Amino acid sequence: MTSTAGETRTLHGWGRTAPTIATVVTPRAPEEVAAAVTAAGSRGIIARGLGRSYGDPAQNAGGTVLDMTGLSTIHSIDVDNGIVDLDAGVSLDTLMRRALPFGLWIPVLPGTRQVTIGGAIGADIHGKAHHVVGSFGNHVVSMTIVLADGSVRELTPEGPEEELFWATVGGMGLTGVVVRAKLRLHPVETAYFKVDTEQIDNLDDLMRRQTEDDERYAESVSWFDAVTTGDHFGRGLLTRANHATLADLSPKQRRDPLKFDAPQLLTVPDVFPPGMLNKLTGKLFSEVWYRKSPTRLGAIQNITQFLHPLDIAGEWNRGYGPRGFLQYQFVVPEDRGDVIRTVLSLVTEAGQVSALNVLKRFGEGNRAPLSFPKPGWTLCLDIPIGRGLGELCDELDRVVLAAGGRHYLAKESRTTPEAIRRGYPRLDEWRKVRAAVDPEGVFASDMARRLELI
Amino acid sequence: MMDAVGNPQSILLLGGTSEIGLATVEAFAGDRPLRVVLAGRSGTRLDAARSRLEAKGCAVELVDFEAQAFDTHAAVVDKAFAAGDVDVAIVAFGLLGDNEEAWTDAAKAVELAQVNYTAAVSVGVSVGDRMKAQGHGALVALSSVAGERARRSNFVYGSTKAGLDAFYTGLTEALRPSGVVVTVVRPGFVHTKMTEGLNPAPLSTTPEAVADVIVHAVRTRTEQVWAPAPLRFVMSALRHVPRPIFRRLPV
Numbered sequence: 001m002t003s004t005a006g007e008t009r010t011l012h013g014w015g016r017t018a019p020t021i022a023t024v025v026t027p028r029a030p031e032e033v034a035a036a037v038t039a040a041g042s043r044g045i046i047a048r049g050l051g052r053s054y055g056d057p058a059q060n061a062g063g064t065v066l067d068m069t070g071l072s073t074i075h076s077i078d079v080d081n082g083i084v085d086l087d088a089g090v091s092l093d094t095l096m097r098r099a100l101p102f103g104l105w106i107p108v109l110p111g112t113r114q115v116t117i118g119g120a121i122g123a124d125i126h127g128k129a130h131h132v133v134g135s136f137g138n139h140v141v142s143m144t145i146v147l148a149d150g151s152v153r154e155l156t157p158e159g160p161e162e163e164l165f166w167a168t169v170g171g172m173g174l175t176g177v178v179v180r181a182k183l184r185l186h187p188v189e190t191a192y193f194k195v196d197t198e199q200i201d202n203l204d205d206l207m208r209r210q211t212e213d214d215e216r217y218a219e220s221v222s223w224f225d226a227v228t229t230g231d232h233f234g235r236g237l238l239t240r241a242n243h244a245t246l247a248d249l250s251p252k253q254r255r256d257p258l259k260f261d262a263p264q265l266l267t268v269p270d271v272f273p274p275g276m277l278n279k280l281t282g283k284l285f286s287e288v289w290y291r292k293s294p295t296r297l298g299a300i301q302n303i304t305q306f307l308h309p310l311d312i313a314g315e316w317n318r319g320y321g322p323r324g325f326l327q328y329q330f331v332v333p334e335d336r337g338d339v340i341r342t343v344l345s346l347v348t349e350a351g352q353v354s355a356l357n358v359l360k361r362f363g364e365g366n367r368a369p370l371s372f373p374k375p376g377w378t379l380c381l382d383i384p385i386g387r388g389l390g391e392l393c394d395e396l397d398r399v400v401l402a403a404g405g406r407h408y409l410a411k412e413s414r415t416t417p418e419a420i421r422r423g424y425p426r427l428d429e430w431r432k433v434r435a436a437v438d439p440e441g442v443f444a445s446d447m448a449r450r451l452e453l454i
Numbered sequence: 455m456m457d458a459v460g461n462p463q464s465i466l467l468l469g470g471t472s473e474i475g476l477a478t479v480e481a482f483a484g485d486r487p488l489r490v491v492l493a494g495r496s497g498t499r500l501d502a503a504r505s506r507l508e509a510k511g512c513a514v515e516l517v518d519f520e521a522q523a524f525d526t527h528a529a530v531v532d533k534a535f536a537a538g539d540v541d542v543a544i545v546a547f548g549l550l551g552d553n554e555e556a557w558t559d560a561a562k563a564v565e566l567a568q569v570n571y572t573a574a575v576s577v578g579v580s581v582g583d584r585m586k587a588q589g590h591g592a593l594v595a596l597s598s599v600a601g602e603r604a605r606r607s608n609f610v611y612g613s614t615k616a617g618l619d620a621f622y623t624g625l626t627e628a629l630r631p632s633g634v635v636v637t638v639v640r641p642g643f644v645h646t647k648m649t650e651g652l653n654p655a656p657l658s659t660t661p662e663a664v665a666d667v668i669v670h671a672v673r674t675r676t677e678q679v680w681a682p683a684p685l686r687f688v689m690s691a692l693r694h695v696p697r698p699i700f701r702r703l704p705v
Contacts, residue, residue, distance in 0.1 A: 018456050062589030324458070
């Protein structure tokens with residue numbers, strides 16, 4: 001049983017902040033998960049996937065962490081019905097490579113494919129298609145979960161244990177360990193997108209365009225510049241797309257319409273000093289990013305070009321240097337779009353530099369009490385850790401919460417328990433479901449302690 | 455838990471009436487609510503410290519702590535950790551004493567050595583043990599530039615701080631693999647009750663300024679800091695001044 005012996009490791013999230021020590025166990029089968037869960041000590045246990053959450057949900061100081069990537073089998077793909085049955089440690093990248101040749105598409109893809117199925121369920125991730133398809137939990141047909149007492153249950157979105165199903169969706173791994181799931185995929189003709197890119201030179205127009213005709217597109221997102229001030233404040237790029245059909249492709253592309261080319265051209269070395277992203281480099285980055293994509297309608301782009309440009313560089317988070325960075329992502333109701341401008345002004349006034357600013361309009365949310373998406377605007381900022389950042393984020397919290405907004409737990413790394421209570425009014429309902437299956441608090445994480453989720 | 459920008463949720467102050475310690479807790483408290491355990495000798499001063507922090511919105515718990523009662527230290531630390539993880543622990547108790555009295559009266563000398571060194575080592579072991587078990591934590595020890603080179607005017611105190619400094623510097627290495635960051639702070643002359651009536655040395659500072667240095671060090675996981683920062687270079691030079699000259703310096 002060497003695989004469940006465990007090794008002591010320092011763990012942190014993708015933002016490389018607040019590291020803690022845990023015993024990491026790598027189970028190879030659901031039985032080994034159950035064994036580790038029942039053997040967990042007083043500091044508890046939590047599952048970890050590929051570590052793409054920015055903060056601390058997949059670390060457990062002084063306790064046990066399950067490295068779920070050891071459960072990595074795709075058991076079956078039912079091509080006719082589009083149902084895939086797979087282990088929770090499989091990444092979206094692996095799934096896409098296996099499913100695409102059958103013309104099956106993962107309906108919810110976030111900004112990276114380096115996310116496990118278990119992580120995708122636990123954070124109820126969303127993508128650029130949220131306004132049409134909703135979040136990840138909406139596409140889970142069933143899941144197998146190991147509970148605190150080591151028992152195994154099969155959960156479905158509707159049925160006797162639906163409450164536990166929806167508490168697990170977005171539940172940050174705190175209800176149990178998802179070991180296997182069945183997902184419903186969507187049929188596609190090609191692996192390409194037909195993309196409309198528009199350069200829009202100020203924030204108001206950028207948001208107006210997204211409100212007007214987002215419904216015409218399967219995918220929609222905008223990036224804007226948070227460095228430039230004045231008349232071009234919030235200038236940005238609106239990229240929206242539909243899946244390309246065979247007829248849209250060039251003759252060359254048509255020979256292999258489901259080809260999935262995802263090169264990783266480089267791995268960023270771990271040598272960057274602190275302060276690499278400053279006002280100067282931030283301005284430069286914003287200028288280049290804005291200029292690289294002039295308005296162009298109907299361009300055919302592959303998956304990497306359109307969905308995951310950052311996946312080209314492995315370990316890109318190292319570019320922020322040893323102190324790391326954080327992502328600040330929130331959602332505010334549709335009629336509070338003004339908050340986006342306020343937040344952006346506060347960031348520029350504070351002299352902080354956010355290079356990757358992603359803005360999207362969400363569609364309807366789902367039944368999960370801790371699911372992040374709800375109708376409205378979601379903005380994600382990306383800021384290196386430095387003096388004054390904590391105070392700025394506290395200030396942003398006040399603006400966001402006053403507008404009826406909330407934080408995305410997969411990105412969260414520094415807010416207060418109070419802010420989560422206010423943002424997630426159904427938190428107590430979730431706690432009740434959790435307490436029923438884990439009365440002793442076996443499942444625990446640094447995030448759960450920090451935000452008093454349990 | 456410590457968050458991404460270095461905000462703790464709970465602090466243990468050993469030496470619950472220490473001015474530098476209280477200023478540090480206040481600096482961390484900012485507009486975040488903090489759970490604070492004040493370990494000190496119970497009495498009006500400790501009660502006043504509690505009120506001062508409660509006014510800042512902290513939830514304060516008092517634990518009776520006697521530096522020279524070594525065999526009670528483990529229980530004191532256990533009590534401090536009973537309500538949950540301690541994110542930051544500050545070892546801030548200490549005596550300055552009267553140097554002339556201390557080097558001529560054995561009882562006085564032993565008292566300084568026991569409070570400043572032996573007790574600091576004792577709580578360092580217990581806190582280190584608890585933080586190791588919780589897999590994270592910041593342990594701050596208040597040393598002094600007086601420990602960097604013994605001066606005629608202050609060498610008994612200086613010798614105790616030299617011992618504390620060496621112990622916590624070693625502890626820094628020993629606890630690093632367990633996810634615990636130890637920070638040794640070397641302040642210069644700080645205007646506090648302890649130094650009231652003494653002639654301030656050059657580069658003298660205030661508890662609030664030292665607190666800012668400590669907060670920044672904990673947030674950036676820095677293991678050794680001077681307060682104020684330029685003292686690092688001053689002390690580096692002073693350590694190498696030949697004795698005949700050093701004894702004539704007005705330090």
